[in-house]
Structure formats: C-alpha cells, structure tokens
Amino acid sequence: MYTSARMNLTGISAVIGALLFLCTQTSQAAVTAVTLSPSVKLFSGDCPAKVTFSGTIKVNAPGTVSYIFTRSDGATDTATRTLKFLKAGSKAVSTSWTLGGSALPGYKGWQAIKIVGTAIESPHAEFEIACDPILNSARAAHGNTDWHIDTANEFLFGRDMSNHNTAANFAPASWSKTHIHTGLTNTAHFYNDKTKDAAGDDTDAVNGIDKPMLFFYAGHGNPTTWNALGTNGHPSDTLLGNIAGGGQLRYYWQCSCEVFAHGPQVCSGGDCDYSQPENFNGSADSASMRNVFERWGPALGKDLRMACGVSTLAYCHEGNVNAIWDQFNNHGASVAEAFINGLGSSTVKPLCITRGGSNIANTPLYDATFTNRRNASGSSHLHILYAGGTQTQQPAFIWKPELIPHILLRVRLVTPKDPPEFKTRLITTKSIEQIRDANFNGGSAVLQRNEQSGAVFLRASGKAVTPRALLSETAQREGAVALVRKLGWLGEDTGVISSKKLLTASMPVGGRDADITRGEKGSIVTINRRIKNGNQTLDVLGLGGRIDIMVGGDGKVQTASRTWRDVKIDREEMAIKPYESAFKEAQNLLQNPDAYKLADWRFGYKEEAANVAQQELPVIFEFDFVPKNREALLDFPPRQIEISAEAK
Structure with missing residues (x-):
C-alpha cells in the first residue's frame, strides 16, 4: 500500500509538475512587438475607399494572444481575436476599413492593434483619403433671374427654363447634371467656405458649389463681386476644392463681367475695361491695375484644377455657352481653351488660373479633357492662361x-x-x-x-x-x-x-x-x-x-x-x-x-x-x-x- 501510495503520489506529482511547466510557459508568452501599417498612406481617387492594414504580433514563447483593432473614430472590434503560438515568433494580422464618399470626401485617421489584458498597443497606422468628385458631374447656378437663369440651364441641357431647345451644344448628355439654386434667394453662403465665412455652406450636398467636378455660374459681376440672388459672392470668401473642408470641385467656370479682371484699366472711346492682361505690372489690386493673382490665388484650394472667368465685359447668353461646348465638342479644344475661345472675341478676354509647380506645362491649364482627379502638379506657383490681341490678315x-x-x-x-x-x-x-x-x-x-x-x-x-x-x-x-x-x-x-x-x-x-x-x-x-x-x-x-x-x-x-x-x-x-x-x-x-x-x-x-x-x-x-x-x-x-x- 505504501509503495502503491508512493507510486500514486509520484504520478500525481509528475502531472502537477507538467501542468506547472505549461502554465509557466503560457505566462512567459509575452508580446514583444506589435506593428501595423496601411496599404496606402494617402489615397486619392474614387470612393468609397478600402484601406487595408497589415501588421504582425511577435511573442517570445508559445501561448495564446488575444487582441482587437481600434481606430481613430472611436470604433473597436466587437469580438476579440486570438492567435495561438506553438513557439516564439511572429504572426501576420490584417483588417480593412472602407470609408469615404460625398458625405466624407476627406479624412485623416489611424488604426491600431491593442493586446487584450495589457497596455500594449501598436503605433498608430496613420492614413489619409481624398475622394474625387463623381466623374463628369456638373452643377450650374445663376446669380440673377433675368436671362442668366436661362444661360445656366442652357449650359447644362441646351434648353431655357421654358424647356425650349436654344443651344445645340451643351454639357455631354451622359454627364450627371444639376441646375442648382432655382427658386432660392440669398445664395452667397453656398459659394462661401467655412474657413473664410462661418456661415459658409459651399459643401452643402444639394446646393454647394464645391461638390461636383465642374461648376458654372452665369450672372452679373464686377472685379470684386458677383450677384447671388439677393446677396453677393466675393473671391475673398471662397476656397475652391478645399478637401479638408469637404470640398471636391475640380473646375470653376464663371460668366460674369470683370470678375477675373487682370491688368491695367484701358480707356478708349469713352469706355474703360481690363482688356490687356499682358500689360499687368505686378502691383497690388486696384481700380487702375487689377491683379487676378492677388484676388483669386487665395481662393484656389490645392486640389482645384482651374478657375476661369472674364477680365473684360462678358456676354452670357445661350449663344455664348453654345460656343464654349462647340469648341470642346466639335473643335477638339482643351478644357481651358474651350472656355477662352468660346467666350472670347476681339473685345471679350477670358482668363484661366491654377496652382502648380514652376513648370506651367505640367499644370491643369494643359488638360486635354475633363478629369475628376485632384490637381497634383504642386502649389508653389500661380499660373494664368489667356488670349492676346487679335491680328488679322484682311479686315x-x-x-x-x-x-x-x-x-x-x-x-x-x-x-x-x-x-x-x-x-x-x-x-x-x-x-x-x-x-x-x-x-x-x-x-x-x-x-x-x-x-x-x-x-x-x-x-x-x-x-x-x-x-x-x-x-x-x-x-x-x-x-x-x-x-x-x-x-x-x-x-x-x-x-x-x-x-x-x-x-x-x-x-x-x-x-x-x-x-x-x-x-x-x-x-x-x-x-x-x-x-x-x-x-x-x-x-x-x-x-x-x-x-x-x-x-x-x-x-x-x-x-x-x-x-x-x-x-x-x-x-x-x-x-x-x-x-x-x-x-x-x-x-x-x-x-x-x-x-x-x-x-x-x-x-x-x-x-x-x-x-x-x-x-x-x-x-x-x-x-x-x-x-x-x-x-x-x-x-x-x-x-x-x-x-x-x-x-x-
């Protein structure tokens, strides 16, 4: 009995020892390193965007590790994840986050791994998304309810507000097009950015001008102002293509008198106009010398591809918007040239401006066609494109x-x-x-x-x-x-x-x-x-x-x-x-x-x-x-x- 008892006690001791050994190993399976990184640090393109995060968890002994993913918006895993290690080493982990769209066009965030029951957390895997607007999306607005309300509609659809066909050329039929601000008053806040005006609402889902690929305006204007159905818009209140504020605009086109005035005031025949942008002398903006760099440069967000308007008086009728799209549709004109050639004449001087690096040829002013991609040419310089004087071979x-x-x-x-x-x-x-x-x-x-x-x-x-x-x-x-x-x-x-x-x-x-x-x-x-x-x-x-x-x-x-x-x-x-x-x-x-x-x-x-x-x-x-x-x-x-x- 003793022997037997002794043998039984020995066996029990061996089992207990083995269990103690395993427990000791499990407790020693400490996590020694956790990593996580995004598949792309800066995403720019069509949304929603799917960002994949890949990482590793490293331990120094066999055991089981429990972990969850946590992220910058406060969300965490609802179910704990586990990894079983048979020996010391590393295992790969991954997750993804799908986000972005019209309601969330820009976002900076992070995702991380948190080891359950410990204070261990991986460094934040930081990323940023910049969603492009819907390709070939266009909005047009009128600043006045005279003929300009028809012009805005004709730009998009070739029809006036009475549904008469008035312009044979207009924005392509396949595009997503909306005439905004119809029936509204006091619409300046839809042009204004919150960084410039606390009441700014240029990213409003329905009426904001900073949401589509292309925005067109028709209405009354002067070098510092344009009408907005009872209130007035100003370049100083706008920030176009402001992705940080939810803006996505790529092209801003405006048919108004002198809103893009540049160069000296030229007076002839009793009339004064800004018809010689080439003679700009670099001075500050004033009535005698207009400076489009000064007035419009701060209004250009880094993602905007270009803004176009008119330096002189402008005619904004069905024939004029017809001419813009005729240039693009039938004559192969580039984006900027379609605007400049279409609205331009011997007395009307359109102008386009953009941000970019030092080489203007790499900027969107050379866009052959429309794109919803952001301006990636840089932001160190401002560039303008316009037509000089007309030379004729016979009168x-x-x-x-x-x-x-x-x-x-x-x-x-x-x-x-x-x-x-x-x-x-x-x-x-x-x-x-x-x-x-x-x-x-x-x-x-x-x-x-x-x-x-x-x-x-x-x-x-x-x-x-x-x-x-x-x-x-x-x-x-x-x-x-x-x-x-x-x-x-x-x-x-x-x-x-x-x-x-x-x-x-x-x-x-x-x-x-x-x-x-x-x-x-x-x-x-x-x-x-x-x-x-x-x-x-x-x-x-x-x-x-x-x-x-x-x-x-x-x-x-x-x-x-x-x-x-x-x-x-x-x-x-x-x-x-x-x-x-x-x-x-x-x-x-x-x-x-x-x-x-x-x-x-x-x-x-x-x-x-x-x-x-x-x-x-x-x-x-x-x-x-x-x-x-x-x-x-x-x-x-x-x-x-x-x-x-x-x-x-």
Missing part, C-alpha cells in the same frame, strides 16, 4: 446702315463633299481615316466627320511639347494657312484670316513683379467664310463658316477643324429689313433701353455649329449693347441680341 466688312441691301438671294445648302485635294491626301488604316503631313505634330492626324454638315476635325497624333525657341505669331499663322490650303480648304469664299496668341504668366505664391515669368502656349488661327451674293459680299457669322487651327509654339498643328457647308445661291429673292427696323427690334428686347448704348453690330449670313442640321443660311443682324454707365455694371450687364434680317 472684316464694316457695314454702314445705309449700305444694307434691300434684296438678297437665298443661300441653300447642298450635300457635303470633300475637296479633291483633301481626298488625295486621305488614307484609311484599319477603318481609321488619317491625313499625313509633316506640319501636324507627329506627322499625321486622325479624322473625325460630322455627316450632317460635312464638318471635319483633325487631331494630330503627336503630343504638344514646349519648344525651346518659339516661332513668331506670323510664322505660326502662315504655316497653318499653308497646311489648310494643301488640304483644299481655302477658295474664293475665304474671308478674314485672324490669329491670336495664347499667353501665359506665372509667379511664385507671394511673389513680386520681378518674379513673373511670361510665356506663350501657341496660336489659334481662325479663317472665316465670306459669301458673294450677286453684287454683294457678306461675312458669315455664327459658329460655322470657319476653320480653326491650334498651332503650337514650334509651328506644329495640334488640331484643325472645318465647318464649311457646301452652298448654292438660289434664284429666290429675300427682302431685307432696314438697319433702323432691326435696331429698334433689338432695343425693344432690352429691359431698360435708356441704360444701354450700342457698342458694335454685325450683318451677315449665319452658319450653325457642326452638329446642327441646317438647310439654308439665314441673314441676321447682331447687336452688342453695353451700359452707358460702367459703374452700373451690376445692374445693367452687357446684352448681345440677334435679329433676323429677313423682312416678312
């Missing part, structure tokens, strides 16, 4: 009222066809039509057609580069004209040939006049049509009847488009209104005729944009009215009125 007709003809023959349109010279140069490779010529950047250009109008568009195969040496504007224009002549695009109906340089200016943020670098992007060459009708010759107005060529500073052609319908002079006569009758019609369309004076007028045929079905070229008068008192610009913005010239 346009300047009509006098007494010279308007009483009778003209109708001009009909016939089935379009390619000129013989164009046909001989055309090649087709894998069903793609091309023109090969050394004058195109890359030596060739791909052809696109509009079968309805016969309009053609050529885009060079090569990418534009910034040349070391720039050709003169005259050389650029002559090279462009020589190319289109080889293509058979010029004939007896060739009218005014004009060119304008695209000019740039750059300066470091907070820089001075001495720091401004001026440059050129190239030239836009336009050839307008002129039609002979009996013993009369008329210029062609409208978006058609023109050839547009974009030429780089090295003389290489980037794009060339021709909207030049084939015509036939009919035998049917058309009676023409006297100038005085047409002028009176136009005056009657002004809400306050006594407040306006005539700035310019034109008479000619009207050819529509490339994508418009047209059977005949009508004859029209165009009248440009400006306020008699420039100080009353906010009350009486410019008007551009078209009147049919046919007497019925």
Whole structure:
C-alpha cells in the first residue's frame, strides 16, 4: 500500500509538475512587438475607399494572444481575436476599413492593434483619403433671374427654363447634371467656405458649389463681386476644392463681367475695361491695375484644377455657352481653351488660373479633357492662361446702315463633299481615316466627320511639347494657312484670316513683379467664310463658316477643324429689313433701353455649329449693347441680341 501510495503520489506529482511547466510557459508568452501599417498612406481617387492594414504580433514563447483593432473614430472590434503560438515568433494580422464618399470626401485617421489584458498597443497606422468628385458631374447656378437663369440651364441641357431647345451644344448628355439654386434667394453662403465665412455652406450636398467636378455660374459681376440672388459672392470668401473642408470641385467656370479682371484699366472711346492682361505690372489690386493673382490665388484650394472667368465685359447668353461646348465638342479644344475661345472675341478676354509647380506645362491649364482627379502638379506657383490681341490678315466688312441691301438671294445648302485635294491626301488604316503631313505634330492626324454638315476635325497624333525657341505669331499663322490650303480648304469664299496668341504668366505664391515669368502656349488661327451674293459680299457669322487651327509654339498643328457647308445661291429673292427696323427690334428686347448704348453690330449670313442640321443660311443682324454707365455694371450687364434680317 505504501509503495502503491508512493507510486500514486509520484504520478500525481509528475502531472502537477507538467501542468506547472505549461502554465509557466503560457505566462512567459509575452508580446514583444506589435506593428501595423496601411496599404496606402494617402489615397486619392474614387470612393468609397478600402484601406487595408497589415501588421504582425511577435511573442517570445508559445501561448495564446488575444487582441482587437481600434481606430481613430472611436470604433473597436466587437469580438476579440486570438492567435495561438506553438513557439516564439511572429504572426501576420490584417483588417480593412472602407470609408469615404460625398458625405466624407476627406479624412485623416489611424488604426491600431491593442493586446487584450495589457497596455500594449501598436503605433498608430496613420492614413489619409481624398475622394474625387463623381466623374463628369456638373452643377450650374445663376446669380440673377433675368436671362442668366436661362444661360445656366442652357449650359447644362441646351434648353431655357421654358424647356425650349436654344443651344445645340451643351454639357455631354451622359454627364450627371444639376441646375442648382432655382427658386432660392440669398445664395452667397453656398459659394462661401467655412474657413473664410462661418456661415459658409459651399459643401452643402444639394446646393454647394464645391461638390461636383465642374461648376458654372452665369450672372452679373464686377472685379470684386458677383450677384447671388439677393446677396453677393466675393473671391475673398471662397476656397475652391478645399478637401479638408469637404470640398471636391475640380473646375470653376464663371460668366460674369470683370470678375477675373487682370491688368491695367484701358480707356478708349469713352469706355474703360481690363482688356490687356499682358500689360499687368505686378502691383497690388486696384481700380487702375487689377491683379487676378492677388484676388483669386487665395481662393484656389490645392486640389482645384482651374478657375476661369472674364477680365473684360462678358456676354452670357445661350449663344455664348453654345460656343464654349462647340469648341470642346466639335473643335477638339482643351478644357481651358474651350472656355477662352468660346467666350472670347476681339473685345471679350477670358482668363484661366491654377496652382502648380514652376513648370506651367505640367499644370491643369494643359488638360486635354475633363478629369475628376485632384490637381497634383504642386502649389508653389500661380499660373494664368489667356488670349492676346487679335491680328488679322484682311479686315472684316464694316457695314454702314445705309449700305444694307434691300434684296438678297437665298443661300441653300447642298450635300457635303470633300475637296479633291483633301481626298488625295486621305488614307484609311484599319477603318481609321488619317491625313499625313509633316506640319501636324507627329506627322499625321486622325479624322473625325460630322455627316450632317460635312464638318471635319483633325487631331494630330503627336503630343504638344514646349519648344525651346518659339516661332513668331506670323510664322505660326502662315504655316497653318499653308497646311489648310494643301488640304483644299481655302477658295474664293475665304474671308478674314485672324490669329491670336495664347499667353501665359506665372509667379511664385507671394511673389513680386520681378518674379513673373511670361510665356506663350501657341496660336489659334481662325479663317472665316465670306459669301458673294450677286453684287454683294457678306461675312458669315455664327459658329460655322470657319476653320480653326491650334498651332503650337514650334509651328506644329495640334488640331484643325472645318465647318464649311457646301452652298448654292438660289434664284429666290429675300427682302431685307432696314438697319433702323432691326435696331429698334433689338432695343425693344432690352429691359431698360435708356441704360444701354450700342457698342458694335454685325450683318451677315449665319452658319450653325457642326452638329446642327441646317438647310439654308439665314441673314441676321447682331447687336452688342453695353451700359452707358460702367459703374452700373451690376445692374445693367452687357446684352448681345440677334435679329433676323429677313423682312416678312
């Protein structure tokens, strides 16, 4: 019994010893290291974003470790996780966090591992997300309920507020588009950022202007103010593309008088305007010398790609927004050039501004098309792009009222066809039509057609580069004209040939006049049509009847488009209104005729944009009215009125 008892006691002691040994090992399975890191420290793109966190837990002995994930928003795991270690070493762990969207476009946070029952916690795995706006999302707003409410709607949909089709070109139908602020008053707070104005609400989900990819405004303005349906907006109250405050805007477009004024006040003919941005002298913003860098630089958030407006008086009607989208849709213009060319004229000077590094060619001012990606080109400099003065090879007709003809023959349109010279140069490779010529950047250009109008568009195969040496504007224009002549695009109906340089200016943020670098992007060459009708010759107005060529500073052609319908002079006569009758019609369309004076007028045929079905070229008068008192610009913005010239 003793022996037996002794043996039993020995066995029990052995078991107890083994258990004590295991317990000792478990207690010694101390966590010696915990790591965690995000898959990406800075996420920028479409949301929601999924951030994966990977890490390790290291122990010095076998055992079981319990842990949870905790994060910056206060959330923690609801269930404890466990790892079993058979020996000392490390094991991998991971988790993910899906977040971000319109309601949370920007976020800085962290996630960490916490060992249960201890004070051990991994270093915070810090990360940041910056959500892009919905691709091809656009909002438009009006600052006044006169014709500008129609203009905002026409920009998006090509229709006025009465649902009449008024503009053939508008924001692409596939885009997500909203006309905001309809029926509202006192909307300035929807333009204002909370960092500038405590009541700012520019990130409002429905009416904030800092949420879509593209925002467009139409309304009354001056260099420091624009109307907002009863209140006023100011650059000093805005911060566009402010991701830290929930803003996501990429492109800000504004059609208002002088809100982007830059350069000296130029006075001629009794009118004063800011029509020479190239003569900016670097001084502080004032009525005599406007400084768009000073006024708009602080309003540009780091993620905004560009803001565009007008330095001079601006005409903001259906025809003007139609022209912007015609440039983009039918002429291959880049984003900035579509705005500048579409709104611009010999008297209207649009301008675009952006942030970026020192090289302007790397900034969004060179965007070929719209993108919802943030501006990643830097923020050390401010850059502007605008059109210089127009040079013409032969003058346009300047009509006098007494010279308007009483009778003209109708001009009909016939089935379009390619000129013989164009046909001989055309090649087709894998069903793609091309023109090969050394004058195109890359030596060739791909052809696109509009079968309805016969309009053609050529885009060079090569990418534009910034040349070391720039050709003169005259050389650029002559090279462009020589190319289109080889293509058979010029004939007896060739009218005014004009060119304008695209000019740039750059300066470091907070820089001075001495720091401004001026440059050129190239030239836009336009050839307008002129039609002979009996013993009369008329210029062609409208978006058609023109050839547009974009030429780089090295003389290489980037794009060339021709909207030049084939015509036939009919035998049917058309009676023409006297100038005085047409002028009176136009005056009657002004809400306050006594407040306006005539700035310019034109008479000619009207050819529509490339994508418009047209059977005949009508004859029209165009009248440009400006306020008699420039100080009353906010009350009486410019008007551009078209009147049919046919007497019925």
